[in-house]
Each structure stands twice: as structure tokens, then as C-alpha cells.
Amino acid sequence: MPRTLPRFFFVTADSLSPFPTITWTDAGTTHTARWRSEAGVAPPKRVVVADDRMTADAAYRQACEGVALMWHGDFHNARQLLQAMARRIDRKAPRKPAASPLDAFNQHRQAQAQRARTLGMVLIPLEADYSIALRRAPDMREACREAYGPADGPSVVSLRELQGLVGAYEWRKKGVEIAALGARIHPHYGVFSPVRGEYVDLVARVPLPSPSVDLAFDIGTGTGVLAALLAKRGIKRIVATDSDPRALACARENIERLGLAADVEVMEADLFPPGRAPLVVCNPPWLPARPSSPIERAVYDPDNRMLRGFLDGLAAHLAPGGEGWLIVSDFAEHLGLRTREALLSMIEAAGLQIVGKEDIKPQHPKASDPNDPLHRARVAEVTSLWRLAAR
Structure with missing residues (x-):
């Protein structure tokens, strides 16, 4: 024809x-x-x-x-x-x-x-x-x-x-194996999957501010993976927040599946829940650019809005002697999207001080692929957990 x-x-x-x-x-x-x-x-x-x-x-x-x-x-x-x-x-x-x-x-x-x-x-x-x-x-x-x-x-x-x-x-049916958790996390459609394990490994290995930490906030919980990990580390109560309905449903389902509903409360909130905690954890989007789809909001943070919001509100939500854990890659720095000086200035302007930092190199396949168009930046990338306290 x-x-x-x-x-x-x-x-x-x-x-x-x-x-x-x-x-x-x-x-x-x-x-x-x-x-x-x-x-x-x-x-x-x-x-x-x-x-x-x-x-x-x-x-x-x-x-x-x-x-x-x-x-x-x-x-x-x-x-x-x-x-x-x-x-x-x-x-x-x-x-x-x-x-x-x-x-x-x-x-x-x-x-x-x-x-x-x-x-x-x-x-x-x-x-x-x-x-x-x-x-x-x-x-x-x-x-x-x-x-x-x-x-x-x-x-x-x-x-x-x-x-x-x-x-x-x-993917949701099969789940993603999280070695540090010893279990699978099941991401929903539209919720970023924890396929990059560096930030999970950092939260698993950095010492808690105190052995007696009994409350933690997980800001922007997504799948709930960090809230579940904090519960597995022995913290008795975790409040996990998100503003996206799919993320909230996903986190609740994962927490239920892992048998942690008695320890983790999933709450709709724009960043922080009410009150103060001795540990506040946040893994914000790493790149200050405009997302082109809903799921990209887990990667791109226009004008560092979530990063700034977390830093600016952290001191008011930390219990005395508490720590805020900011998990962020320096990929944006190697791309020229943000400088290290800008990040340090944000931390200082928020009335915070750095009490420690733990680093890890990326483990994903793109980091070793010379044909990747962003290889120069990827090979230099480091993911860090910044331990912050109120000044």
C-alpha cells in the first residue's frame, strides 16, 4: 500500500x-x-x-x-x-x-x-x-x-x-535493595528512587549527635528511606515530612511495609514539622536549576530554594546541642552552578556553624563513563554530610 x-x-x-x-x-x-x-x-x-x-x-x-x-x-x-x-x-x-x-x-x-x-x-x-x-x-x-x-x-x-x-x-513491585537498611524500598511513580546509595551510606555511618537521641526530623522524605534508616539506627521517634502527595503515600507505604509505623510519623509539611529535635536530616535536590517534570524536583532546586529554606529554618528547629545533617553533592560546584563559597555563606547567614563533615565518592556507573557529556564534573564529584549546629 x-x-x-x-x-x-x-x-x-x-x-x-x-x-x-x-x-x-x-x-x-x-x-x-x-x-x-x-x-x-x-x-x-x-x-x-x-x-x-x-x-x-x-x-x-x-x-x-x-x-x-x-x-x-x-x-x-x-x-x-x-x-x-x-x-x-x-x-x-x-x-x-x-x-x-x-x-x-x-x-x-x-x-x-x-x-x-x-x-x-x-x-x-x-x-x-x-x-x-x-x-x-x-x-x-x-x-x-x-x-x-x-x-x-x-x-x-x-x-x-x-x-x-x-x-x-x-520497579515499585520489585523494590530497590538498600544495603544499609537490609531491606527493599518501593518507590511510587513520580517519586525519586534511592538508586544512588552514597547519601544513604553517609546517614548510616555518621555517629549520632548523642547515643540518647530519641527524636529526629527527616525533611523532604521522598520514599521514606532515610526515616526508615534512622529508625533502624535506634531513634525512637522520627517525623518525616514532604509536601508532595505521591511522596507522602510512598513513604507511608514503605514505613508500613518495614513494620516501622510505630516509630515513624509521615506528615505533610513545607519543610519542618512543629517543634525542635536533636537531629534534623535533609537531602535536598542537588542542582540549582529548573526541573522540567515533577520527578525532576528531586534533582533540581531552582535558586536553591529548598536548600536555603532548610538552612534558614534549621536553627529554630534544633534542640539545644542538636545537629542538622545536610546531605548534598558538590556536583553543582563542578558544573559552575553554585560555588563552595556560596554554600558556606548560606550556612553562616542562617546562624549555623559546621561541626563536622563526612565525604563519599559516587558509586553510580556514570561516574566512570568517559563518554558521558558531564564526565569531567562527575569524576570530581563528592557527596558530603555536613554536620551543622546553631551558633
Whole structure:
């Protein structure tokens, strides 16, 4: 059959709908469905219906031009098409060498964003119950329910996002082994997984401020891994805070699974809970840059907002003689995003003093990969636990 493309169809926004919608036409019938994007990406402005006749070259060209492909063919073929498009992105001529680590970082993020935009143009329609009415489509209903909540009608999502939430679903079922904890942590979709163990190892090995510490705050708990570790170290009561609903649900589930519900209270709060504690722990996002998706908020902290908030509020939440443990990498320093002097100035301005520091080198694979675009910064990176006290 000839490889012809359907005409363009334009997205419409239903003013009565509380969420974005996308509209397309197939065989003379117009369809409208909810548009789903965890990153908050707007619905594509131009949509064509595509099937198994679409070549990878044509799909890549359309996606680069901002044209989305509403897939109505075989599901397995859609996945192969996406892989072929990714290979075409990878074959593009490399950028000129970066003049500095900061330039390398900016180029890397720009390339990542462009890659996400291009690969996000292959769209999959979901039925009202999250089923997929395509040939050889797997049953992804449970993964969608865990990520999006109860089904509420037909919707459309990019295949790339769909693959991500299914991967997260499998990760949640299997869990991540945490050696220092002697147990598995099960991350929810949208909650950053504790795959980098350096910060966990630091919290496991640094001596507590006092053997009699009976209360600790874990600020920005995420999966709850540090709160669980503090409980395993013998602290009788831990208050773990977060402001993200998915993180709160994830932490509560992990704490329950580990049998630590009597020791750990998970509380919704913007940084600190009420009161003071002899130990306050925080592992804020390490890079002062703008996140491009909700899960990146665990990595990127615009203008050091969380870091500054933790430091500025720490003294008021430390019990006499207590310590605040700030776990942060110097990766931002090697990238030119923040200086060591700036960090020390923040600590001093917050009325804090440094009483100790423990360092650890990264153990993740990218740290030893010379082909990584940020290799110069990664090979020099050190993660530190700063022990802070009120002046």
C-alpha cells in the first residue's frame, strides 16, 4: 500500500473541561479525549493519525516538525518505531565541544529536552478503563491506575510516558535493595528512587549527635528511606515530612511495609514539622536549576530554594546541642552552578556553624563513563554530610 499521511487535525481546548483535551479525526469521526502529561507538556498543536505504514524516517521528520502521531496500528510496532526514532536522534552530528562544564551542562539539558519533545510525539489512545485497543497491546491498566488514579474516561498519553509509568510500576513491585537498611524500598511513580546509595551510606555511618537521641526530623522524605534508616539506627521517634502527595503515600507505604509505623510519623509539611529535635536530616535536590517534570524536583532546586529554606529554618528547629545533617553533592560546584563559597555563606547567614563533615565518592556507573557529556564534573564529584549546629 502507498505510504500516505493523513491530513492535519488541530487540538481543541474544551473550556468546560478541567483538564487539557486533544481532538483528532479518524475515518471521518472526530474524537476528543483527556490529554495526560506528567511533565505538564501542552497538547500538540498538530496531530496526524498514523499506523504500521508509517516509516521511521517519516515519523522522525514529522516529530521534529512538531507533528504528533496518534497511533492506530500494532502496539509492538509503535515501540519499534519509537526505538528507531531514538536511534536517529543519537546519530545526529555531535555538538561542538563545550567550552566549560557549565556549557556542557546546558548543552546536555537542551539535548535532553529536545529528545523528550521529539520522542513524546508518538501518542497512544487509552480507553475509558485505561485499556489499549491496539493489536498486541499489553494490559497496562493497573500501572495507569497507580500513576493516574481511578479511570475517568478516554485519554491520550505519549508512548514514551506510558513506557515510563509501566517501568515505574514494575520497579515499585520489585523494590530497590538498600544495603544499609537490609531491606527493599518501593518507590511510587513520580517519586525519586534511592538508586544512588552514597547519601544513604553517609546517614548510616555518621555517629549520632548523642547515643540518647530519641527524636529526629527527616525533611523532604521522598520514599521514606532515610526515616526508615534512622529508625533502624535506634531513634525512637522520627517525623518525616514532604509536601508532595505521591511522596507522602510512598513513604507511608514503605514505613508500613518495614513494620516501622510505630516509630515513624509521615506528615505533610513545607519543610519542618512543629517543634525542635536533636537531629534534623535533609537531602535536598542537588542542582540549582529548573526541573522540567515533577520527578525532576528531586534533582533540581531552582535558586536553591529548598536548600536555603532548610538552612534558614534549621536553627529554630534544633534542640539545644542538636545537629542538622545536610546531605548534598558538590556536583553543582563542578558544573559552575553554585560555588563552595556560596554554600558556606548560606550556612553562616542562617546562624549555623559546621561541626563536622563526612565525604563519599559516587558509586553510580556514570561516574566512570568517559563518554558521558558531564564526565569531567562527575569524576570530581563528592557527596558530603555536613554536620551543622546553631551558633
